[in-house]
Each structure stands twice: as structure tokens, then as C-alpha cells.
Amino acid sequence: MRNAWPLLVIGILLRPFPSACLQESGEYLTSKEIEHMKEAQRIDLRVKVLMKIAERRLMALEQATAPLSKKEEDAWGPIPKGTPEELLQQYLKAIDETILNIEDAHSQDPENEFLHPALKTFREATDQYLLRLKALAQKLKSPDALEALQRALEATELANADAREGEARFAKPKKK
Numbered sequence: 001m002r003n004a005w006p007l008l009v010i011g012i013l014l015r016p017f018p019s020a021c022l023q024e025s026g027e028y029l030t031s032k033e034i035e036h037m038k039e040a041q042r043i044d045l046r047v048k049v050l051m052k053i054a055e056r057r058l059m060a061l062e063q064a065t066a067p068l069s070k071k072e073e074d075a076w077g078p079i080p081k082g083t084p085e086e087l088l089q090q091y092l093k094a095i096d097e098t099i100l101n102i103e104d105a106h107s108q109d110p111e112n113e114f115l116h117p118a119l120k121t122f123r124e125a126t127d128q129y130l131l132r133l134k135a136l137a138q139k140l141k142s143p144d145a146l147e148a149l150q151r152a153l154e155a156t157e158l159a160n161a162d163a164r165e166g167e168a169r170f171a172k173p174k175k176k
Helices: 005-014 031-039 043-062 070-076 084-108 115-136 143-170
Strands: none
Touching: 031 043, 031 070, 043 084, 043 115, 084 115, 084 143, 115 143
16 A cells, blocks of 8 residues: 555545535444444444445445345334435545444554555455446436445545555465
């Protein structure tokens, strides 16, 4: 990771929704999501939870018609509801919080063995989220929703590129 990469991404993410991002980070989470966040103390586990939270916002935006399994709904609760703009804002909060958590873990221990798996999870998730966000351009109609979608795409592209770079930096050398 470049030393300043999280600051660059955070700056971009804070720009679209300054007042919303300055609120307490947990305000957009459901009670079950908060439980998962409390349990996930290691950075790799925390990133998995945050990516699940982001994915749930995308599922709501995609208006998935398939019902959640009972196990899934018991574990995570129902899919969040809201306007496309609200759901995209919550998605961005999850991406932003992931970046902040990775930056914090790195600053506490630059040799943290769980940074590479965390960055890999983040990169793989954002690879998929980029495809899903691009597909949403056909579904969303209002100018406000399309503008929010564009911000989400730009922030996700940047986060993905930086996660890819960080993943390469923290990869363990292969044994010969």
C-alpha cells in the first residue's frame, strides 16, 4: 500500500456525502450487522463483515426477488430498505469503513499477517461490486440516483485499484 492511499480514497468518499460520513459509522447498520461487527475483531474478519454489509445494500438496489434463506435472514436480518440514494450512501459507508479499518490495522501493525487476506477479500468483493454497480445504471432512472451511482462507481474503482496494489505489496513470497 502506498502510505497515502487510504487518505486519497477517504477524501474521495467523504466528498459526495460530507454530513452523512461524519455521522457515527454504526448509524446505517442494522442491529444484526452491529453484532457481526462487534464479533469480527481481526482485520480479515472485519473486512468480510463489511463486504457483506455492502453486498446487502447492492441486493436491495438490485431488488433481488429471491427470498433470503431462513439461515441468512436469522443471521443478518432482512435486506435493508431505502431509496437508491440512501442505499448507495450506505454502500459507500461500508466501503469507507473498510478502508478506515485496513488503514488502522496497518498503522497499528504494518506486519499484521491478516492484512493480505483482508486486502484480497476487499479486492475480490470490489471486483464483483463494480460489475453489479455498472449493471444498475440500466435500472436507476432518477438523476439523483444516477449521480449517487456514479460516485459509488468512482469510489469503488479507486478502492479496488488501491486494494489490488496493497494486496500485491503484502503478498507473502512464494517458497521455492
